[in-house]
Amino acid sequence: MKRALITGGSGFIGSHLIEALLDEGGWEVTCLDNWDPFYDSSIKESNMEKALKHENFRFVKGDLLQLDQIGSELDAPYDVIVHLAAKAGVRPSIEDPVGYYRTNVEGTQRLLEWARTRGVPQFVFGSSSSVYGVNPNVPWREDDDVLNPISPYASTKVSGELLGHVYSSLYNIRFVALRFFTVYGPRQRPDLAIHKFTRCLFEGRPIPKFGNGETRRDYTYIEDIVSGIRHAMDYDQSLYEVINLGNNDSVTLNELIRTLEEACGKKALIEQHDHQLGDVPQTYADIGKASRLLHYAPRTNIKDGIAKFVEWYVEKHGVVNYAP
Structure with a gap:
C-alpha cells in the first residue's frame, strides 16, 4: 500500500482526488483539513461522506499553522503529500492579505519542513494560474519568467512555488507545482x-x-484536474517542476x-x-509541458x-x- 497525505482534502478538488485514490485501490489516504469557515463547513462534511466509509481513509482535523501540536496525529511516513490547503479567492485576499500570507506561505513552509524531517520524498503543490497576473503573452507557458501577480492570493502561490524550489534544492524533496486554471464541476465552491x-x-x-x-477564463473540469494531480504524484524525473493544468x-x-x-x-x-x-x-494555459511530463490530456x-x-x-x- 502507498500512503498519501492530502491537505485541504475536504474541499472541492481534494475530495475528488481522495475518492479517486480510494477507488483506484492500493492507497491509504489521510486528509488534513481545518474546515476553514470561508464557506459552510457542512459542505465539506458532505464532501467527505463517501471517503469516511472507506477502511483505508483517515481524517485529521487541524491547522497547518499548528503542525507542532497536531503532527503526532498524522501517521507518517507518507510516500507523497498533495498540498491543496489554502485560503482561497482573489478578491477576499485583498481584504485580508496578512491572513492569506500566514496560511498560504507560512503554512506551506511549515508543511515542507514537516515533510523534510519525516523523509517524505514527493510533494505536489496546488498552485494557481493567478500567478501569471496581467500577462498578454497567451497561451501562458511555464517558461515565461514574467509573472505579474496582482492580488495577495496570487503572490502567496508564487511564494509557495519558490519555497518548493528551496526544499527541492537543499533536501532532494521532489516538488511538483501544478498551476490550476479555473477548476469547476460537481462540489465546486459556492462562491465561484x-x-x-x-x-x-x-x-x-x-x-x-x-x-x-x-x-x-480557461475553465478546466474537475476530472481532468484530478487526472493531472494523479500523474504528478507518480512523476519521478526531475526534482522540481512547475506545470500548467488547464483546458487549453x-x-x-x-x-x-x-x-x-x-x-x-x-x-x-x-x-x-x-x-x-x-x-x-x-x-x-499552454498545456504542452503537462502533456509531455504527465501525459495530461483534458x-x-x-x-x-x-x-x-x-x-x-x-x-x-x-x-x-x-x-x-
Whole structure:
C-alpha cells in the first residue's frame, strides 16, 4: 500500500482526488483539513461522506499553522503529500492579505519542513494560474519568467512555488507545482462563478456581471484536474517542476453565461457591475509541458462540463421543473 497525505482534502478538488485514490485501490489516504469557515463547513462534511466509509481513509482535523501540536496525529511516513490547503479567492485576499500570507506561505513552509524531517520524498503543490497576473503573452507557458501577480492570493502561490524550489534544492524533496486554471464541476465552491450563476438562474435572481463580459477564463473540469494531480504524484524525473493544468481553451464571461442559460433552461437576469480589483483580463494555459511530463490530456469541453455540473446541482438541491 502507498500512503498519501492530502491537505485541504475536504474541499472541492481534494475530495475528488481522495475518492479517486480510494477507488483506484492500493492507497491509504489521510486528509488534513481545518474546515476553514470561508464557506459552510457542512459542505465539506458532505464532501467527505463517501471517503469516511472507506477502511483505508483517515481524517485529521487541524491547522497547518499548528503542525507542532497536531503532527503526532498524522501517521507518517507518507510516500507523497498533495498540498491543496489554502485560503482561497482573489478578491477576499485583498481584504485580508496578512491572513492569506500566514496560511498560504507560512503554512506551506511549515508543511515542507514537516515533510523534510519525516523523509517524505514527493510533494505536489496546488498552485494557481493567478500567478501569471496581467500577462498578454497567451497561451501562458511555464517558461515565461514574467509573472505579474496582482492580488495577495496570487503572490502567496508564487511564494509557495519558490519555497518548493528551496526544499527541492537543499533536501532532494521532489516538488511538483501544478498551476490550476479555473477548476469547476460537481462540489465546486459556492462562491465561484459557475456555482453562483447556476444558483441565481434557478432561483430567479440576477447574475452579477463585472465589466463588459469579455474577460476570458480557461475553465478546466474537475476530472481532468484530478487526472493531472494523479500523474504528478507518480512523476519521478526531475526534482522540481512547475506545470500548467488547464483546458487549453479560453471562454469569455458572456459565453459562459450563455452556456449556463442553455444548460439550465433559464434566461439570465444581469446585474451589471464595474470591473473588480484583482481580476485579470484573461487566463489561457499552454498545456504542452503537462502533456509531455504527465501525459495530461483534458477531455471535457465547457459545454459538456457545464451540463454535468448542472445535472449535479439539480440533484443535490432538488430542483423541480428542470427542463434544459
